[in-house]
Amino acid sequence: MECVIYKxxxxxxxxLFIERESDFSRVPATLLDAxxxxxxxxxxxxxHGRTLAGADPVTVRQQLLDAGFYLQLPPVESDITF
Numbered sequence: 672m673e674c675v676i677y678k679x680x681x682x683x684x685x686x687l688f689i690e691r692e693s694d695f696s697r698v699p700a701t702l703l704d705a706x707x708x709x710x711x712x713x714x715x716x717x718x719h720g721r722t723l724a725g726a727d728p729v730t731v732r733q734q735l736l737d738a739g740f741y742l743q744l745p746p747v748e749s750d751i752t753f
């Protein structure tokens with residue numbers, strides 16, 4: 672499965688995965704507004720066995736099929752120190 676990854680101008684380390692370049696038709700308008708201006712980061716093929724830096728490729732593929740997009744949020748940082 673092919674996908675295109677965009678980053679938004681308003682939220683650091685937040686990425687939007689969609690199936691086709693510039694096809695935001697299945698992405699809610701409120702989400703697009705919250706992300707700000709989108710900049711294409713890359714296109715890639717979600718092949719079986721491929722790993723992604725910040726997301727599970729199986730989850731990404733399933734969300735693309737079900738919802739038409741996948742939103743990768745930055746990792747949650749904990750204030751707990753030991």
